[in-house]
Amino acid sequence: MPYDQPIGSGGPQPVPAAVDTDMLHGGRRAPAEDTPIAREAEAAVAAMARSQQPLPRPASTRTMVVANQKGGVGKTTTTVNIAxxxxxxxxKVLVVDLDxxxxxxxxxxxxxxxxxxxxYDVxxxxxxxxxxxxxxxxxxxxxxxxxxxxxAGAEIELVSMVARESRLQRALSVYHDTMDYILIDCPPSLGLLTVNAMVAGKEVLIPIQCEYYALEGLTQLLRNIELVRAHLNTDLxxxxxxxxxxxxxxxxxSQVADEVRMHFPNEVLGTAVPRSVRISEAPSxxxxxxxxxxxxxxxxxxxEAAREIVERYAQVPGQRALPADAEEVAR
Structure with missing residues (x-):
């Protein structure tokens, strides 16, 4: 399976050069590498170079549940772009749209x-x-x-069905030997559809927006993950x-990022996704x-985030217990 193919349908695109501005210090022009545009361009060039490097293939299929009870945090955007x-x-990647x-x-x-x-038919x-x-x-x-x-009506229909929580898990089992990654995009709720996703998956990927209410609702999500781990899926x-x-x-x-990293030092990726008009335009x-x-x-x-996901978890770490007091995370 090739891992060195060019990124994107049209290949890498050139990164704009730094703007030549007159920032004088005591009559001397500031070094180009000291300007914000130059630093951003340098980082972009380095990222494009890394994108051409091969990545290791997972030893087994990694099934990742992309979930957050709060809407508008970038769940779907994260799912499709990471995939x-x-x-x-x-x-080889499968996206399961469960929203x-x-x-x-x-x-x-x-x-x-x-x-x-x-x-739904599955x-x-x-x-x-x-x-x-x-x-x-x-x-x-x-x-x-x-x-x-x-x-939209599946949750009501599933209530009376046998093994209602594990239907997606059974359906996805046919792809465990053929896909490298399965990403499940969950709805912004904690109902039966999300529970089905958590029973089917082994990893949870949580997108968190860098806004004031970033950790709101995370407490209940953590509790649900803990309940699923205790009763339905010990590997989650x-x-x-x-x-x-x-x-x-x-x-x-920066404050939100620092707070999230303080509570989850081992789980937060070093890469943060910036606000971007291009990200918003693409789905249209x-x-x-x-x-x-x-x-x-x-x-x-x-x-970069995808590369980090591959490299940081190439050797799947052991189970990490959730915070003993989930309330602490939301404060």
Missing amino acids: ASLAQFGA PQGNASTALGIEHHSEVPSI LIERYSMEEIVQPVEDIPGLYCAPATIDL RISTILLTMYDARTRLA YSQTVMTYDPASTGALAYR
């Missing part, structure tokens, strides 16, 4: 109207996973199990926390930012 980055590095809104399906250019067989055992999974045209190695609006653990919507110009973003063209603008700061950040 696209991993696929561009040469991995009735179907935003992940839209971003990957997958049709998900009511007539399309979807993950949960009620009308179709198998092989019958609904579709390849993503622009990115070889990336596949999607789409969601339709029918999924929080492996990754990604800071999103990071604005380096504000002190608040049915693309991820990895193909829409591969040289943008958002694409570079997600590519």
